[in-house]
Amino acid sequence: MARKALTGLVLVVGVALLATGCGSTNDVSNNPPAGSSSGSGTYFGTRICDRADNSRPGYAAPFPDLPGGASTLSGAGSTFIAPMMSYWTKAYSTSSGVQVAYQSIGSGGGVAQILAGTVDFGASDTGMSVADQAKAKGPILQLPLLLGAVVPAYHLSGVSSGLKFTGDVLGKIYAGKIRMWDDPALTALNPQVKLPKEPIAVVHRSDGSGTTNIWTDYLTKASPTWVSTLGGPSGSTGKTVAWPTGIGGKGNEGVSGQVNQTEGALGYLELQYALAQNSTYGQVQNKAGNFIQPCVATVTRAVNGVTFPPDLNTSLTDGTDPEAYPISGTTYALIHQNQTDAAKGAALVNFLGWVLSKGQDFTADLNYAPLGTGLQQLAVNQLKQVTVNGRPAIR
Amino acid sequence: MTRLADTCAPPRRMRARWPGGDTAFRVAVTAASAFVIVVLVATAVFLLRQAWPALRHYGVLSFLGSDRWAPSEATASSAHPNPYGIAQFVYGSAVTSLIAMALAVPVAVAVSLYLTEIAPSWLRKPLSGLIDLLAAIPSVVYGFWGIFALIPAIRPAGTRLSQTLGSTPVLGPVLAGPFFGVSYAAAGIVLAIMVLPIITAICREVFATVPTTDKESALALGATRWEILRMAVLPRSRSGIAGAAVLGLGRALGETIAVTMVIGNSVLSITTSVLGPGATMPSVIANEFTESTEPFHLQSLMVVAAWLLLITLSVNVVGRLVVRRSGEESA
Numbered sequence: 001m002a003r004k005a006l007t008g009l010v011l012v013v014g015v016a017l018l019a020t021g022c023g024s025t026n027d028v029s030n031n032p033p034a035g036s037s038s039g040s041g042t043y044f045g046t047r048i049c050d051r052a053d054n055s056r057p058g059y060a061a062p063f064p065d066l067p068g069g070a071s072t073l074s075g076a077g078s079t080f081i082a083p084m085m086s087y088w089t090k091a092y093s094t095s096s097g098v099q100v101a102y103q104s105i106g107s108g109g110g111v112a113q114i115l116a117g118t119v120d121f122g123a124s125d126t127g128m129s130v131a132d133q134a135k136a137k138g139p140i141l142q143l144p145l146l147l148g149a150v151v152p153a154y155h156l157s158g159v160s161s162g163l164k165f166t167g168d169v170l171g172k173i174y175a176g177k178i179r180m181w182d183d184p185a186l187t188a189l190n191p192q193v194k195l196p197k198e199p200i201a202v203v204h205r206s207d208g209s210g211t212t213n214i215w216t217d218y219l220t221k222a223s224p225t226w227v228s229t230l231g232g233p234s235g236s237t238g239k240t241v242a243w244p245t246g247i248g249g250k251g252n253e254g255v256s257g258q259v260n261q262t263e264g265a266l267g268y269l270e271l272q273y274a275l276a277q278n279s280t281y282g283q284v285q286n287k288a289g290n291f292i293q294p295c296v297a298t299v300t301r302a303v304n305g306v307t308f309p310p311d312l313n314t315s316l317t318d319g320t321d322p323e324a325y326p327i328s329g330t331t332y333a334l335i336h337q338n339q340t341d342a343a344k345g346a347a348l349v350n351f352l353g354w355v356l357s358k359g360q361d362f363t364a365d366l367n368y369a370p371l372g373t374g375l376q377q378l379a380v381n382q383l384k385q386v387t388v389n390g391r392p393a394i395r
Numbered sequence: 396m397t398r399l400a401d402t403c404a405p406p407r408r409m410r411a412r413w414p415g416g417d418t419a420f421r422v423a424v425t426a427a428s429a430f431v432i433v434v435l436v437a438t439a440v441f442l443l444r445q446a447w448p449a450l451r452h453y454g455v456l457s458f459l460g461s462d463r464w465a466p467s468e469a470t471a472s473s474a475h476p477n478p479y480g481i482a483q484f485v486y487g488s489a490v491t492s493l494i495a496m497a498l499a500v501p502v503a504v505a506v507s508l509y510l511t512e513i514a515p516s517w518l519r520k521p522l523s524g525l526i527d528l529l530a531a532i533p534s535v536v537y538g539f540w541g542i543f544a545l546i547p548a549i550r551p552a553g554t555r556l557s558q559t560l561g562s563t564p565v566l567g568p569v570l571a572g573p574f575f576g577v578s579y580a581a582a583g584i585v586l587a588i589m590v591l592p593i594i595t596a597i598c599r600e601v602f603a604t605v606p607t608t609d610k611e612s613a614l615a616l617g618a619t620r621w622e623i624l625r626m627a628v629l630p631r632s633r634s635g636i637a638g639a640a641v642l643g644l645g646r647a648l649g650e651t652i653a654v655t656m657v658i659g660n661s662v663l664s665i666t667t668s669v670l671g672p673g674a675t676m677p678s679v680i681a682n683e684f685t686e687s688t689e690p691f692h693l694q695s696l697m698v699v700a701a702w703l704l705l706i707t708l709s710v711n712v713v714g715r716l717v718v719r720r721s722g723e724e725s726a
Binding site for chain 1: 573661
């Protein structure tokens with residue numbers, strides 16, 4: 001009896017050690033932890049996440065504020081970016097006096113609202129499709145605003161954060177091919193963890209979602225089983241897919257509620273939601289074969305090696321950087337290139353200019369990653385193309 | 396003397412009033428009633444108009460004929476097969492409502508019998524009030540209760556049930572696991588509590604219409620209290636109870652948010668196990684309308700809404716007819 005208890009203790013300690021960073025495969029630095037930038041995060045796994053590098057890039061304002069801006073702006077869309085957006089709008093109204101009202105209605109709603117012209121900017125976690133762009137009155141600019149991660153969050157009593165997953169294993173779980181936590185594929189990846197003989201309660205979004213798009217885009221790249229179960233890559237990626245198994249939760253908060261409430265659950269969450277709800281979440285193997293903990297530093301690296309097309313509309317999942325977290329994505333601001341209201345146009349350019357410079361310093365506070373120098377420059381260049389009634393807004 | 400003054404005074408005041416008041420009042424109340432009908436008809440017309448593009452594209456019958464809902468497979472051009480099959484939602488609504496009825500009707504009948512026949516008179520009012528109060532609890536609160544209290548409580552039992560009976564031949568498909576809590580069963584239990592007040596209220600009235608003479612005759616023949624209920628009260632109230640149940644059913648079919656929170660929202664096809672996650676007609680609408688960006692997605696949700704309206708309307712009409720007939724019988 002005592003012996004059994006002792007074994008249990010050793011196991012728990014082993015798990016704890018694993019969770020605090022020992023035994024991870026890609027320690028790239030021996031720097032002491034620099035302290036978390038947010039204070040809310042549980043830090044574990046790879047040491048790279050403890051280095052607060054790049055989290056406050058301190059970009060200079062790209063151009064002086066345009067005069068004559070309106071005092072209110074409205075935006076709508078992505079729920080993925082909503083926590084950051086409410087932080088930004090609050091900070092921006094304090095510093096500039098301009099009130100920006102952002103409605104978190106979902107990426108699809110963001111696209112629909114900018115097409116309908118009811119908001120000054122939309123926000124979407126996926127770039128606008130060519131078909132949607134054709135419906136717009138005039139060309140639409142797409143500006144990446146930040147980087148974020150989607151993480152596999154789970155609820156297993158006695159198992160802490162840091163469980164290792166590969167894209168193929170996640171794909172097989174979501175395809176309904178791996179049904180138990182003690183499946184050989186999972187135990188082989190996590191030999192130090194005693195996984196219970198329990199069914200996996202797969203949790204996914206019940207509403208259409210940009211978060212789902214990032215998640216399924218990654219599964220499609222990393223798991224042939226996922227693609228074949230969903231009948232090909234066109235069916236296996238998107239804001240909604242035909243989930244073969246699992247429980248649906250509405251919104252990130254619906255999924256996180258379901259995961260936290262259900263023993264044996266596995267769901268996917270935007271990193272900030274996972275941290276805010278104290279969910280346990282795993283590491284995912286990237287293209288280079290390293291198991292990567294999602295955090296500001298590893299998400300920032302997701303853009304390394306990515307070639308952006310002129311409209312900046314591309315997928316950031318499964319990046320080639322050996323330290324990049326593979327399930328990363330961005331949220332785009334969608335704006336009309338030609339602004340017909342001079343005051344609104346000026347205010348919009350000022351606000352987005354602020355988001356792309358000063359605003360980037362706040363991203364790490366909410367566990368999003370700032371845009372890297374290259375991408376930030378590309379986004380600013382997009383913003384500089386804005387015209388007011390045909391004349392360039394920034395001269 | 397005072398009475399005389401009372402009867403004399405009004406005519407004088409009346410003459411001072413505007414003579415058209417009567418007509419105006421009649422017009423106003425008629426307009427209000429007409430407005431209700433107009434709203435109902437306008438809702439139905441609106442739903443059909445919104446649903447029409449999808450109905451025309453896929454065919455009116457193809458929606459109920461399929462149980463595969465996969466909006467991501469919809470394209471603007473192809474119409475076959477219809478990716479918006481809704482049979483599983485009709486099934487989910489039916490299963491959850493039937494579970495609710497099976498649980499709520501016996502309890503409601505028992506409660507009403509207690510309130511009308513057995514409870515001491517000082518207890519009747521406060522207890523009835525308490526039950527009516529159940530109807531005042533917002534449904535989102537029931538949903539919360541379902542997630543945080545009910546599901547953790549039923550999960551061990553449900554898991555054991557699915558493990559012992561989940562692989563037996565007849566019951567197997569109905570009780571197959573794994574059981575994660577969110578399920579048709581959980582939704583049915585939440586609904587049962589939600590429809591309890593409405594069924595109890597109607598049953599109470601139905602039992603109250605049983606003539607005292609009937610009960611007294613039974614008593615005179617030496618019937619015990621139970622026998623009075625069995626021989627005098629219940630037979631007269633049978634169709635009234637049925638009507639109450641049907642009205643409760645109408646309420647259960649339309650309940651949205653509480654069900655959405657506990658049913659698990661698995662939309663792809665029919666889940667046969669009552670311990671598995673599923674979806675109902677209102678839940679799929681609540682979940683998907685905000686991001687219905689696929690071709691014909693929103694229009695297909697309108698089709699679901701139109702069918703839901705049709706089903707709940709007919710259920711309510713049937714319920715009212717049955718209740719009315721029972722009222723005539725006992726009169």
